[in-house]
Amino acid sequence: MLSPKRLKFRKQHKGRIHGQAKGGYTLNLGDYGLKALTPERITARQIEAARRAITREMKRLGKLWIRIFPDVPVSDKPAEVRMGKGKGAVEFWVARVKPGRIMFEAKGIDESVARRAFALGAAKLPVKSKFVKRLNSQKGEA
Numbered sequence: 001m002l003s004p005k006r007l008k009f010r011k012q013h014k015g016r017i018h019g020q021a022k023g024g025y026t027l028n029l030g031d032y033g034l035k036a037l038t039p040e041r042i043t044a045r046q047i048e049a050a051r052r053a054i055t056r057e058m059k060r061l062g063k064l065w066i067r068i069f070p071d072v073p074v075s076d077k078p079a080e081v082r083m084g085k086g087k088g089a090v091e092f093w094v095a096r097v098k099p100g101r102i103m104f105e106a107k108g109i110d111e112s113v114a115r116r117a118f119a120l121g122a123a124k125l126p127v128k129s130k131f132v133k134r135l136n137s138q139k140g141e142a
Contacts, residue, residue: 021100030105032114037128041094044070050121057117062108
């Protein structure tokens, strides 16, 4: 599963996800993409489950890119532990996703296959999302 190799600080505050995506809102690598419509934290397990569902439906044809990375540690304390005594240990990693962010991109497959694959992948994620495709005028870019 995805997690950072090293980091500056072991634990982080929860924080809030405000506003629209500042970057990563256009298709850069592929012809089709899955775009987030709601703000949410997506765990490394959810990203992996979506990736597996998408690649299985694509029958490993074409190429798939994951455009989000879980770099935020989420800590948790064990059940039935009293208050205090510090912050809990890091349990899992999440990616903060803002509305407009492209989460997955694919290239080298038919549009109908891409739509089915991304629909299956979107079912594994906690965000509302939509299928996007590159316009013909964007073909020459990037």
